[in-house]
Amino acid sequence: MLFEGVLKKMPTELKEKVQYYLVFENDFLHLNQILDQKISLSFLKFQCLNCGKDKKIFRQGFCYDCFYEIPQAGDWIMKPELSTAHLDKEDRDLEYEKRVQLQPHIVYLANSSNVKVGVTRKTQVPTRWIDQGAHEALGILEVPNRYLAGIAEVALKDHVADKTNWRTMLKNEIEDVNLEETRNKLVEFLPEEVEPYILKNNKETEINFPVLSYPTKLKSLNLQKKLDYSGVLKGVKGQYLIFEDNTVFNIRSNEGLYVRLEIN
Structure with a gap:
C-alpha cells in the first residue's frame, strides 16, 4: 500500500x-x-x-x-497569558483571535513524563492530553477565555512543571500520581480572579496507547x-x-x- x-x-x-x-x-x-x-x-x-x-x-x-504573518502562529498560541481578544485588542487578526480566545478553556494537570500544567480549549479535551502522551490527566479549571487560562498556568508554573520530557514519555518511564491530590495542593496558588472556575469534583482520565x-x-x-x-x-x-x-x-x-x- x-x-x-x-x-x-x-x-x-x-x-x-x-x-x-x-x-x-x-x-x-x-x-x-x-x-x-x-x-x-x-x-x-x-x-x-x-x-x-x-x-x-x-x-x-x-x-x-x-x-510571522498569520494569526494561527501568534505568540498567544504558545503563551496564552498574552491573549488580548477579551480587551478587544488585535494581535494579527481580531476576528480570528476572538473566535479562538473567547471560548471555554481548560487548565489541566497531565502526567506523561512527570506532572505538568497546561492549557487547551475545552473542545480539544482529551485530544491535547493524547498528543502529549499523557497516561492520566485531570482538568482543574474551566475558564471563559484564553487569557484567564494563561494567567492561571503562569501562576502554577512555579510549583509544577509546564513541559514534558519526551524521552521519558517514550520510554514509558512513568509513575502513577494522584492528580486529584496534586490539584488540591495547587489551588491555593491560583490567582483570585480564576477561583470561581475551579473544577472541584473532576475525576482523572486514563489513557492507554497502542x-x-x-x-x-x-x-x-x-x-x-x-x-x-x-x-x-x-x-x-x-x-x-x-x-x-x-x-x-x-x-x-x-x-x-x-x-x-x-x-x-
Missing part, C-alpha cells in the same frame, strides 16, 4: 486504546491496523500548511513568511537529513511513531513535510 501527502498532526480517538490516523488529501491510514508491519518513509518536498508552497518549513508546519514495545534507547528520525527510512512500527504515543530499532518520529514537529509512505 502506498500513500503520499503532507504530514499533519494525527487525529485521534479515545477508546480502550487510543486510535491514530494519518490523514492525507485524498486518503487516510489507520495506524493501529499496521502495528508490527514494516513501513517506509521518504521525504519528497515541503508544503506549507498555510500557503501550500514548496518553501522550507520554519515552525508549526508554516514557512517563515506565513509563521504500543507493543517501548524503546530503550531513542534515535530521533530527521527525515530532512535522512531522506528515506524503513522500520517496523511497534507503537504510537503522543504524536510519535515508535519503531523496532528504537527510532522515533515526531509527526507534529514534521508537519509541512510532503512524504511518501509505503507499507511493505
Whole structure:
C-alpha cells in the first residue's frame, strides 16, 4: 500500500486504546491496523500548511513568511497569558483571535513524563492530553477565555512543571500520581480572579496507547537529513511513531513535510 501527502498532526480517538490516523488529501491510514508491519518513509518536498508552497518549513508546519504573518502562529498560541481578544485588542487578526480566545478553556494537570500544567480549549479535551502522551490527566479549571487560562498556568508554573520530557514519555518511564491530590495542593496558588472556575469534583482520565514495545534507547528520525527510512512500527504515543530499532518520529514537529509512505 502506498500513500503520499503532507504530514499533519494525527487525529485521534479515545477508546480502550487510543486510535491514530494519518490523514492525507485524498486518503487516510489507520495506524493501529499496521502495528508490527514494516513501513517506509521518504521525504519528497515541503508544503506549507498555510500557503501550500514548496518553501522550507520554519515552525508549526508554516514557512517563515506565513509563521510571522498569520494569526494561527501568534505568540498567544504558545503563551496564552498574552491573549488580548477579551480587551478587544488585535494581535494579527481580531476576528480570528476572538473566535479562538473567547471560548471555554481548560487548565489541566497531565502526567506523561512527570506532572505538568497546561492549557487547551475545552473542545480539544482529551485530544491535547493524547498528543502529549499523557497516561492520566485531570482538568482543574474551566475558564471563559484564553487569557484567564494563561494567567492561571503562569501562576502554577512555579510549583509544577509546564513541559514534558519526551524521552521519558517514550520510554514509558512513568509513575502513577494522584492528580486529584496534586490539584488540591495547587489551588491555593491560583490567582483570585480564576477561583470561581475551579473544577472541584473532576475525576482523572486514563489513557492507554497502542504500543507493543517501548524503546530503550531513542534515535530521533530527521527525515530532512535522512531522506528515506524503513522500520517496523511497534507503537504510537503522543504524536510519535515508535519503531523496532528504537527510532522515533515526531509527526507534529514534521508537519509541512510532503512524504511518501509505503507499507511493505
